[in-house]
Amino acid sequence: MSLGSIFDIAGSGMTAQSLRLNTTASNIANAETASSSTEHTYRARKPVFAAIQQELLNPAASKTGFASDSGTGAGVRVEGVVESTAELQMRYQPEHPAANEDGYVFYPNVNVVEEMADMMSASRSFQMNVEIMNTAKSMMQRILTLGQQ
Incomplete structure (x- = not known):
């Protein structure tokens, strides 16, 4: 794995965690919305993630033999x-x-405590990916200055 592919990996992680934060925020925003039927009631949403294989992320690297x-x-x-x-x-x-006609109101299946924990986890994961990118950038800058001495 090259130093350059770290940016692709961390970037994909940041994109995923951003979506996770958005869905969590949507769940929290709709936690107390009421409806008269189950068909029109908001339901909690969760993103589903999958790992990307190296060849799919950077097809040029697999052709050149650097994967x-x-x-x-x-x-x-x-x-x-x-x-x-x-x-x-x-x-x-x-x-x-x-x-409804029986006097019942339907509320979403959103657990605000779980959503807040999920939001903190997604936020920390996003921050870690930012730190990884900053560290890789710093390493690349140091590599460029090696020949100047």
């Missing part, structure tokens, strides 16, 4: 965003404007 380990993970991609299948919250609130 070191065939089959090793070299980044992450988003496979999609799935909705949670957890049960919706049903509350008896006959005075609520969105109550």
